[in-house]
Amino acid sequence: MSIIKTENLTYTYPSGTKPSIRDVSIKIEKGEFVLITGPSGCGKTTLCRCFNGLIPHFYQGELKGEITVAGLRISEQPIYEMAKNVGLVFQNPENQLFALSVEKDVAFGLENLGVPREEMRKRVDWALNLTGIYDIRERAPHELSGGQQQRVAIASVLAMQPEIIVLDEPTSFLDPLGAKKIFEVIYDLNRKLRITVVLVEHRLDLTARYANHIIxxxxxxxxxxxxxxxxxxxxxxxxxxxxxxxxTRLYQILQKDRVSLSNTIPLSSDEMAAMLREALKNQ
Amino acid sequence: MIEAKNVYFTYPNDVEALKGVSLTIKNGEFVAIMGENGAGKTTLVKHFNGLLKPTTGTVHIDGVNTTKVSVATLARNVGFVFQNPDHQLFSETVEEEIAFALKNFGFKEKIIKRRLTWALNLLDLTKYRKTSPFMLSGGERKRVALASVLAWNPKILMLDEPTIGQDYRQKEKLLQFILQMKAQRKTVIIVTHDVEFVAECSPRILLMRKGRIVADGEARKVLTNPEILTQASIVPPQITQIFLQLSDFQLPKEVIDVYKAREKLLNLLEAKAK
Known part of the structure; x- marks a missing residue:
């Protein structure tokens, strides 16, 4: 059974004049790394808000069609119930952080779930280390830079170890090397713990290589x-x-020039470089 | 013209964000300031519109020392679009947001109308003119912030991370817009992490690390120097990465865009075929 399944999902915000998403029918399987992309304002963020019940419970408005996440029908579940299964990292980290220290922000979700103290300590440290913010764990989140705040938001969600992680442009404020390291961490969790990842991104140059499903x-x-x-x-x-x-673009262009390259479309520099190496050697 | 001489800046919490920055940016130049988080990029550009004043050293804008004039006076000539649009937007509708500064600068009603229509069109926001900025997506809000600054037509335009949340089409438009500004001899300064965007628009690059400028030069040179980029936490453009990996073939290293890549590869394949 699909871990996320929607059927003809249509949603209009309370102040909206037309639906922000229309007739969305998708299936996401457990353990997939899904990339959702498309022009700005196309409904990506709105769709993500449906995955943890923020729509319709918080935003209200009119939701039609069916959606089940981790076997639960969203319309029948309160948000706190969904939060156990689905971790959502927002586009703007400021909307997500509120505690007096980084550490407390990361621990907040676990406290709410009533995780025992020792286990909580372990998981918080684990998440702080993975996202590279252990050293700033005592700082106040609102004093941090946008990039560091994004790390905190990601750590808070990772600490919960939910079945599904939904990330909405989670690294937009991070420098490229910082962003790459975060994506590697998420990819690693996806493979090792079979956590389902849904990532909203425009920057496919950084992320396409991790995905096995694109919407x-x-x-x-x-x-x-x-x-x-x-x-x-x-x-x-x-x-x-x-x-x-x-x-990928270079591959397409060279194919039009009738350069003979392998049939597997490359998604990263490494793949394309290896392919060109073959082609150049065989000449 | 922007001239910074040996600028040091220390925040009230004792963080020394700039450690001796000197540079000259001429009118009509297009400059990208790049570097890791916390390198001092935003701190530096805030010196150009007087939001921050050097702790020691000087900044002159068109010959005027920034400590001698108010931010309001500088703002007329230097437009600044923040990284996070929510730090900038406050009006009830997109239209009011864009008209706000124009009214403040005392433009005539007729000019305000014309500028407003122009900015809405340029950034693809006409359909939202009566919408609240806070109803829009992150990428759209970013465009509203940009429109509100462009509308008053400043001589120097500074954009902090303009491509965040923008899709490919919007980025192409942004690029065309910057080129148009360049043609009008306006100075455009962007602070960005977006290597692929920079590779496409090929500006002069100022690379910063820990409060200092560590490289200054054309994009083709700076973006193909992996040692210096890594220091600044920047990854080379994807096309450059391909060429770096193929350095044992007769290929140039300084390639940053798809079309140059195609040309060089076809040349080599042809030469080999002979």
């Missing part, structure tokens, strides 16, 4: 849904305005 949204609807290589290699994705990773 492209456009104007509130699902435009493309499937295998990353197929989708990012397609003309449709480019026309919708998806930022195709540069190695």
């Amino acid at each position: 492209v949204m456009d104007d509130g609807k699902i435009a493309l849904d499937g295998d990353p290589r197929k989708i990012l290699g397609s003309e449709e994705a480019r026309l919708i305005g998806v930022g195709i990773p540069k190695p």
